[in-house]
Amino acid sequence: MESIVPTKYWHKLDDGRIQCDLCPRFCRLREGQRGMCFVRMCQSDRVVLTTYGRSSGFCVDPIEKKPLNHFHPGTPILSFGTAGCNLACKFCQNWDISKSREMDRLADTASPEGLAKAAARLGCRSVAFTYNDPVIFHEYAIDVAQACHERGIKTVAVTAGYMCDEPRREFYAHMDAANVDLKAFTDEFYWQLAKGHLQPVLDTLVYLRHETDAWFELTTLLIPGKNDSDAELDEMTRWVVEQLGPDVPMHFTAFHPDWKMTDVPPTPPATLSRAREIALRNGVRYAYTGNVHDLEGGSTICHNCGQTLIARDWYILEAWHLTDDGRCTKCGTPCAGVFDGPPGDWGARRLPVRIGR
Numbered sequence: 001m002e003s004i005v006p007t008k009y010w011h012k013l014d015d016g017r018i019q020c021d022l023c024p025r026f027c028r029l030r031e032g033q034r035g036m037c038f039v040r041m042c043q044s045d046r047v048v049l050t051t052y053g054r055s056s057g058f059c060v061d062p063i064e065k066k067p068l069n070h071f072h073p074g075t076p077i078l079s080f081g082t083a084g085c086n087l088a089c090k091f092c093q094n095w096d097i098s099k100s101r102e103m104d105r106l107a108d109t110a111s112p113e114g115l116a117k118a119a120a121r122l123g124c125r126s127v128a129f130t131y132n133d134p135v136i137f138h139e140y141a142i143d144v145a146q147a148c149h150e151r152g153i154k155t156v157a158v159t160a161g162y163m164c165d166e167p168r169r170e171f172y173a174h175m176d177a178a179n180v181d182l183k184a185f186t187d188e189f190y191w192q193l194a195k196g197h198l199q200p201v202l203d204t205l206v207y208l209r210h211e212t213d214a215w216f217e218l219t220t221l222l223i224p225g226k227n228d229s230d231a232e233l234d235e236m237t238r239w240v241v242e243q244l245g246p247d248v249p250m251h252f253t254a255f256h257p258d259w260k261m262t263d264v265p266p267t268p269p270a271t272l273s274r275a276r277e278i279a280l281r282n283g284v285r286y287a288y289t290g291n292v293h294d295l296e297g298g299s300t301i302c303h304n305c306g307q308t309l310i311a312r313d314w315y316i317l318e319a320w321h322l323t324d325d326g327r328c329t330k331c332g333t334p335c336a337g338v339f340d341g342p343p344g345d346w347g348a349r350r351l352p353v354r355i356g357r
Helices: 112-121 134-150 165-172 187-194 199-211 230-244 269-281
Strands: 010-012 018-020 040-042 047-049 057-062 076-081 126-129 154-159 177-181 215-222 250-254 287-290 308-313 316-320 351-353
Touching: 047 134, 076 112, 112 126, 112 134, 126 134, 134 154, 134 165, 165 199, 177 199, 199 215, 199 230, 215 269, 230 269, 250 269, 269 287
Parallel strands: 076 126, 126 154, 154 177, 177 215, 215 250, 250 287
Antiparallel strands: 010 018, 040 047, 057 076, 057 351, 308 316
16 A cells, blocks of 8 residues: 555745645645654655555554543544654653654554454444544545544544644544643643644634534643643633533643653642642533542533542443433433443453554
């Protein structure tokens, strides 16, 4: 299968360079040069994707690992990524994939049709574009999504949301759900620690909420001393409720020292609980803690009567008090999300698989 395919979000500059218009980085390339993401390259006076159909690996995960707590809970999801990234996060937790410059690590190959067939064969309700950001393998992700939808399989983007308006509209026309990484709520953080900007991410979130039917949840990795102050968490969660509404779930997850931030300590569990409390106080109905063992912080509570709707122990569903259409069994209040019957029973299993063409 050909791994190099043409793309369409670019234009030629007066000085002869080609500008990639997929994301707000707007890389300006001469023949043979690669963009910041490393996988989009100038070839024959156009931008091409160099990793189409190639993956760093395939794995069946619990959907809660994405994390998505309100989208077909308990079901298995076929997950895969490629290589590269269009941000430069010093704290990247998947740096061996997202920062990879070794195309040889992309040993697994799969056509869109082959991947959709594998998902169906493995009993997966959905496929996730994850491990690195699907924005940069835009064309491959869309083709896989189309093949999946032909078989009734849902698609999930795990992304930082850093992309331009026109490709954003095309991309999310093919996504059923997303988890968007809202890394912080200051532009200073985005620039100093990720070499990006906050506003394009906020634009993606507003677009998702008001112009699509895709279900989405937010994740913020809390880094001690960088984005975990009460003031920033208060401002962030107020913005979420005001601009996106109270039903968008927020996941506050624990940082561990990695990549270029090994000198920063791990996030204390108390920080995650404090963030969750601030979110709930500001009107977020579904706030979670992650990367720590926290039964209370991992469970879904009815915002009307306080009953535990879904009790979670890590990725295992311990209790379920929702009707088949997603209502509280005690008071009948709907729980926001995508529910269609009883929960799945995949549990915490992680199953690496080989796909082939």
